[in-house]
Amino acid sequence: MKNEKDIGKQFWARSCFISVFVIGIFFVILLKLVEIQLMDVYNYRDLAESQAMKKNIIVPKRGIIFDRKNRIMANSSIGYSIGARYIDITNPDETFRQLGKYLNTPPSEIASIFKNKRKYYIMIKENFHGIRFEKKLNRVYPYEDTGGQVLGYVGWDNKGVTGIEKLFDESLQGVQGWEQVQYDRKGRRVSVSGLNGEAKKDGGNVFLTLDVDYQAILEEEIQKAVRDNGAHHGMGVLVNPNTGEILGMASWPNFNPNNAMAFPMENQKNRVISDSFEPGSVFKIVAAAAALETGVFNRQSLIYCEGGEWELLGRTIHDTKESEWLSFEDVIVHSSNIGIGKIAQQEGDEALYQMSKNLGFGEQTGLFPGMEVQGKLNPTSEWGKISSSQVAMGHYVTTTLLQLVMAYSAIANNGLLLQPFIVRSAYSPDRELLASGEIEVIRRAMSETTASTLRDILERTVAEGTGKNAYIKGYRVAGKTGTAQKVVDGTYSKKQYVS
Incomplete structure (x- = not known):
C-alpha cells in the first residue's frame, strides 16, 4: 500500500499539471485577445460594420408625360404597399375586419389574399401586428382612359410595356441612387454622417403634341360611330397636315392604363399603327x-x-x-x-x-x-x-x-x-x-x-x-x-x- 507521503506527492504533481494547463489556456486566450485587439482590429471592425451596414436602393421618380398644353397625362405618386405572411398575424379575424373597412372588401376575401401570399395596396395609417407597410411609387394617369393607347402603361417593375411609356422607357425611368445605412443590434436605423451613397436622378419628362381636349372628342366620336354602325372596332387620328404633328390618336374599344390588367390585350392595341x-x-x-x-x-x-x-x-x-x-x-x-x-x-x-x-x-x-x-x-x-x-x-x-x-x-x-x-x-x-x-x-x-x-x-x-x-x-x-x-x-x- 502507498503511504501517505506517496499519495501527497501524486496529488501535488497532478495539481501542478492542472494549474500549468489552466494557466497555459489562459495565456492562449490572452494572446488571442491581444491579437484581436491590436493586430486584427481592422479586420474585425470591417466584419462588424458589414453586418451592421446595408446598401439601400433609392428608386427615382418616373418622368412626367405632358400634352401640348403642358397638362399632365402621366405622373407618379407615393402609395403604400401592404402585405403580410398569414402566420405572422396574431389576430387574423380582427385584423382582416379592420382592413376590410379601409379596403371596402369582405374580410374573407382579404384572408384569402394573404393566405395565397399575395399583396394588396392601400394608403392607411393604422398599424396591425404582423402587417408590414412599404412606401412605393405608383404610376397615375389623371385622364384615365383618354389617350391610354398612346401613353401605354408600366408593369409591376416600373418598366414601360406599351406606347410612349415603352418608347421612352429608359429616360423616363431615371437612374437609381443608393445609400449605405447603419443599423444597431436591434435592427434600428442609426443616423451616421459620412456614409457612402449616390443621389438618385428622377426620370426625364416627355412633352407630346397630343391635345387632351381633341383626344377626348376623338375618342367620344369613334365610340359613337362604332355603336351606331354596329362595328367591332373603330379608329381615328387627327394630324396637322402642315407640320405632321399628331393632335389626337385613338381606337375603340380602349382601356384605362391605371388598371391595365383589367382589360383585354385587344383594347390596349393602338390600331392606328398596328392594324x-x-x-x-x-x-x-x-x-x-x-x-x-x-x-x-x-x-x-x-x-x-x-x-x-x-x-x-x-x-x-x-x-x-x-x-x-x-x-x-x-x-x-x-x-x-x-x-x-x-x-x-x-x-x-x-x-x-x-x-x-x-x-x-x-x-x-x-x-x-x-x-x-x-x-x-x-x-x-x-x-x-x-x-x-x-x-x-x-x-x-x-x-x-x-x-x-x-x-x-x-x-x-x-x-x-x-x-x-x-x-x-x-x-x-x-x-x-x-x-x-x-x-x-x-x-x-x-x-x-x-x-x-x-x-x-x-x-x-x-x-x-x-x-x-x-x-x-x-x-x-x-x-x-x-x-x-x-x-x-x-x-x-x-x-x-x-x-
Missing part, C-alpha cells in the same frame, strides 16, 4: 395622282364607264351608279370602280406603284419604332395583268390608318410627304434634350399642281359626291369615302367590311 387593312376606294386618289403626274389624263378627260358593268379578263367590275361617260374628276367624285380601273390600266403599273411609294405606302412611318406595321405593297414584278386596276380600287394592297392619313396630308400640304411626330420634346434624367419634334419633309410625293387639282376634286367629293355626310356649311372640307370587303379565310367576305 393594316385593304383601304378600298380611299386609295383611288393614289391612281388619280399618278395619272395627273404622268400627263396621261387631266381633270376633264373622259372615261367610258361601260354603263356600270365591265368585264376584265374574266372578272366583272361593277359601279354602284350606272354611268356611260364620266370625266376624270367625276370618276373620283362619284367613286367609279370602272373609271379608276381604266385610268390605272392606261397609266401603267410602274406609275401607280411609284406614286404609292412616294406617298409612303409599304413602309413604316417611324412614329413608334418597333410597334407599327408597314402594310403591304408588292413590287410590280408580282403583279398580274389586272393588278393595277385592283390596286387602284384599294385591293391587293394594305395600309395602316396613319399611312393613309399622311398620304392625304401630302395632298393638303402641296404635295410634300411629312414625317409624323407625336413628341414635342423629351429629356434625359440629366435634363439633356433627347428628342425634338420638328417639321421634316420626307420627299415630294407629287407636284404642287397635281396636289392642288386633287384638293379641288376632293372638295367636290364632299360637297356633292360620295362624301356628303362630311360637309360642313361655311368650311372647306375635302375627303374621300371608302369601303372594302374584309378578307376572311383567304376570301373576300360578303358580310364584313372596313369603311
Whole structure:
C-alpha cells in the first residue's frame, strides 16, 4: 500500500499539471485577445460594420408625360404597399375586419389574399401586428382612359410595356441612387454622417403634341360611330397636315392604363399603327395622282364607264351608279370602280406603284419604332395583268390608318410627304434634350399642281359626291369615302367590311 507521503506527492504533481494547463489556456486566450485587439482590429471592425451596414436602393421618380398644353397625362405618386405572411398575424379575424373597412372588401376575401401570399395596396395609417407597410411609387394617369393607347402603361417593375411609356422607357425611368445605412443590434436605423451613397436622378419628362381636349372628342366620336354602325372596332387620328404633328390618336374599344390588367390585350392595341387593312376606294386618289403626274389624263378627260358593268379578263367590275361617260374628276367624285380601273390600266403599273411609294405606302412611318406595321405593297414584278386596276380600287394592297392619313396630308400640304411626330420634346434624367419634334419633309410625293387639282376634286367629293355626310356649311372640307370587303379565310367576305 502507498503511504501517505506517496499519495501527497501524486496529488501535488497532478495539481501542478492542472494549474500549468489552466494557466497555459489562459495565456492562449490572452494572446488571442491581444491579437484581436491590436493586430486584427481592422479586420474585425470591417466584419462588424458589414453586418451592421446595408446598401439601400433609392428608386427615382418616373418622368412626367405632358400634352401640348403642358397638362399632365402621366405622373407618379407615393402609395403604400401592404402585405403580410398569414402566420405572422396574431389576430387574423380582427385584423382582416379592420382592413376590410379601409379596403371596402369582405374580410374573407382579404384572408384569402394573404393566405395565397399575395399583396394588396392601400394608403392607411393604422398599424396591425404582423402587417408590414412599404412606401412605393405608383404610376397615375389623371385622364384615365383618354389617350391610354398612346401613353401605354408600366408593369409591376416600373418598366414601360406599351406606347410612349415603352418608347421612352429608359429616360423616363431615371437612374437609381443608393445609400449605405447603419443599423444597431436591434435592427434600428442609426443616423451616421459620412456614409457612402449616390443621389438618385428622377426620370426625364416627355412633352407630346397630343391635345387632351381633341383626344377626348376623338375618342367620344369613334365610340359613337362604332355603336351606331354596329362595328367591332373603330379608329381615328387627327394630324396637322402642315407640320405632321399628331393632335389626337385613338381606337375603340380602349382601356384605362391605371388598371391595365383589367382589360383585354385587344383594347390596349393602338390600331392606328398596328392594324393594316385593304383601304378600298380611299386609295383611288393614289391612281388619280399618278395619272395627273404622268400627263396621261387631266381633270376633264373622259372615261367610258361601260354603263356600270365591265368585264376584265374574266372578272366583272361593277359601279354602284350606272354611268356611260364620266370625266376624270367625276370618276373620283362619284367613286367609279370602272373609271379608276381604266385610268390605272392606261397609266401603267410602274406609275401607280411609284406614286404609292412616294406617298409612303409599304413602309413604316417611324412614329413608334418597333410597334407599327408597314402594310403591304408588292413590287410590280408580282403583279398580274389586272393588278393595277385592283390596286387602284384599294385591293391587293394594305395600309395602316396613319399611312393613309399622311398620304392625304401630302395632298393638303402641296404635295410634300411629312414625317409624323407625336413628341414635342423629351429629356434625359440629366435634363439633356433627347428628342425634338420638328417639321421634316420626307420627299415630294407629287407636284404642287397635281396636289392642288386633287384638293379641288376632293372638295367636290364632299360637297356633292360620295362624301356628303362630311360637309360642313361655311368650311372647306375635302375627303374621300371608302369601303372594302374584309378578307376572311383567304376570301373576300360578303358580310364584313372596313369603311
